[in-house]
Amino acid sequence: MPDNLTAGEARDDNTPAADIAIVGAGPAGLTAGLYAVRAGRSVILIEQLSPGGQAATTWHVDNYPGLPHVSGADLTMKIESQVREFNLQVLSGQVLGMVPGAPHQLDMATGNIKARAIIFATGAKPRPLNIPGEEEFRGKGVSYCATCDGAFFRGLPVAVIGGGNTALEEAEFLTRFASKVYLVHRREQFRADKVVQERVLPNPKLENITPFIPRRIVGQEQSIQSLELERPDKTGKRELSVKGVFVFTGLNPQTDMVKNVLNLDEEGYITTGDDLSASIPGIFAAGDCRANQVKQIVVAAGEGARAAVMADRYLQTMADDSSC
Amino acid sequence: MIEATDQNFETEVLKSNIPVLVDFWAAWCGPCRMIEPVVEEFARDFEGRIKAVKLDVDANQSAAGRFAIRSIPSLLFFKEGRLANQIVGACTKSQLVSMAEEILAG
Numbered sequence: 001m002p003d004n005l006t007a008g009e010a011r012d013d014n015t016p017a018a019d020i021a022i023v024g025a026g027p028a029g030l031t032a033g034l035y036a037v038r039a040g041r042s043v044i045l046i047e048q049l050s051p052g053g054q055a056a057t058t059w060h061v062d063n064y065p066g067l068p069h070v071s072g073a074d075l076t077m078k079i080e081s082q083v084r085e086f087n088l089q090v091l092s093g094q095v096l097g098m099v100p101g102a103p104h105q106l107d108m109a110t111g112n113i114k115a116r117a118i119i120f121a122t123g124a125k126p127r128p129l130n131i132p133g134e135e136e137f138r139g140k141g142v143s144y145c146a147t148c149d150g151a152f153f154r155g156l157p158v159a160v161i162g163g164g165n166t167a168l169e170e171a172e173f174l175t176r177f178a179s180k181v182y183l184v185h186r187r188e189q190f191r192a193d194k195v196v197q198e199r200v201l202p203n204p205k206l207e208n209i210t211p212f213i214p215r216r217i218v219g220q221e222q223s224i225q226s227l228e229l230e231r232p233d234k235t236g237k238r239e240l241s242v243k244g245v246f247v248f249t250g251l252n253p254q255t256d257m258v259k260n261v262l263n264l265d266e267e268g269y270i271t272t273g274d275d276l277s278a279s280i281p282g283i284f285a286a287g288d289c290r291a292n293q294v295k296q297i298v299v300a301a302g303e304g305a306r307a308a309v310m311a312d313r314y315l316q317t318m319a320d321d322s323s324c
Numbered sequence: 325m326i327e328a329t330d331q332n333f334e335t336e337v338l339k340s341n342i343p344v345l346v347d348f349w350a351a352w353c354g355p356c357r358m359i360e361p362v363v364e365e366f367a368r369d370f371e372g373r374i375k376a377v378k379l380d381v382d383a384n385q386s387a388a389g390r391f392a393i394r395s396i397p398s399l400l401f402f403k404e405g406r407l408a409n410q411i412v413g414a415c416t417k418s419q420l421v422s423m424a425e426e427i428l429a430g
Contacts, residue, residue: 048416049359049414050360052354052357147353148352148355171334221390
């Protein structure tokens with residue numbers, strides 16, 4: 001396959017570089033690429049890191065059909081190598097903005113890319129707590145990735161913030177290293193699936209601290225000393241002596257590059273119709289960057305496929321219209 | 325890319341004639357794998373001006389401990405034997421480049 005070209009090679013005239021440009025190479029973008037090339041479209045897939053997305057950082061994926069007990073990194077590498085069997089261009093770089101038109105244009109630091117249709121599959125990033133000490137101790141005890149950083153906390157107490165599947169599963173992973181894992185959640189009940197709760201919560205290294213809200217991370221220059229908590233109704237406070245604070249309280253979509261161009265919901269997710277089309281014709285969204293409620297790898301992959309099929313149909317309609 | 329270790333950290337990094345970028349990584353770390361091509365491209369672009377090395381935190385715990393690495397990937401820039409700047413977590417090439425240009429200019 002023609003490998004990574006650079007944005008500098010992109011044409012500056014109005015000739016589209018591809019039928020479909022896909023922004024982001026996580027499960028949604030990769031699957032969109034697979035379906036778009038198989039539909040016979042020319043495709044450029046743009047990724048700022050290497051392919052995989054957030055899924056690649058997941059230790060353990062147990063709910064992707066057909067591939068039980070696979071690691072996130074292995075799963076995304078399998079998808080990527082399947083996509084790379086086909087002829088699509090992979091461009092390494094960051095998309096900074098979009099100019100709608102015929103064709104649409106993606107602005108990048110090194111030039112621009114024009115395409116008749118665009119699929120945004122830019123994903124999401126962990127949402128910070130936005131409390132004092134968080135930024136200061138980022139990389140010094142505050143973490144958003146248990147598989148990356150868990151091993152640095154061997155024999156040390158840590159806190160996990162959050163009550164969803166990710167929080168519980170990552171807390172379980174952290175019990176391999178940490179001496180103690182406090183599970184801090186703002187509600188009495190966890191939101192995680194029942195099967196996950198039943199598996200994780202009996203772990204003797206885990207202690208539930210609910211309902212409590214993190215207020216401040218306290219430490220000295222190079223390390224965290226404690227996490228200050230408060231009850232949601234402000235009737236009580238607690239201080240946990242921990243060396244690590246792992247944050248899994250939700251996601252922020254990576255949609256800054258289109259925030260002034262496409263309709264987004266109040267949290268910044270791209271809103272679409274049932275056909276995954278965004279507020280401008282020829283623009284589609286798939287996966288975690290879309291307002292879709294369910295942030296799962298299999299959903300992202302499914303939406304990538306749907307977005308590619310819808311983009312292909314859109315291009316077909318355009319061709320039919322211009323020929324009559 | 326050169327592998328920095330506990331043993332050669334002094335000579336390869338701290339006593340280097342030119343600034344050094346150290347990529348603290350480990351095999352188990354997904355985002356570390358994701359930024360590998362970014363760091364390799366950076367190393368090629370800045371060849372002769374900044375030396376880029378990688379350090380496996382599993383095998384070299386003393387270097388990782390010395391700079392209190394608690395999160396990877398961590399990308400640390402060294403200039404004249406001192407820590408000049410750092411980025412924690414996955415980053416884009418443009419972030420690395422702008423930090424590098426600042427260090428070369430300063």
